Amino acid sequence: MRDIIQNQIKTKGDALPWGNAVKYSNLLLLHSIVGFKKLVHIKEPCFFDRGIVDVFGFARLISIPITLEMKIAAKKYCYNKRIFLFPFLGGDFYQ
Secondary structure (H helix, E strand, C coil): CHHHHHHHHHCCCCCCCCCCHHHHHHHHHHHHHHHHHHHCCCCCCCCCCCCHHHHHHHHHHCCCCCCHHHHHHHHHCCCCCCCCCCCCCCHHHHC
16 A cells, blocks of 8 residues: 555655545555465465455445456455454554
8 A cells, every 4th residue: 555655656646545546446456466466376374464355445435336346356366264353553553
């Protein structure tokens, strides 16, 4: 997410959560797919900080439709049947 935002600011693009949020969500999906493909061949456990399902959450948060592309990607690029969820650490963690 930060990579996309930094690149968009640097290139004066509008695919930002506070700009063109639909375009941003498309880049977020693409970024997640690329990240998955880079590590899919690894036979040992690896962890993703963000993933394809985060695009669903972002779409719901900003009230944009969940596209067919998003649904297809979620089915095609399945991480694992077992996942770990960690609680939100909140703003105090970073201070």
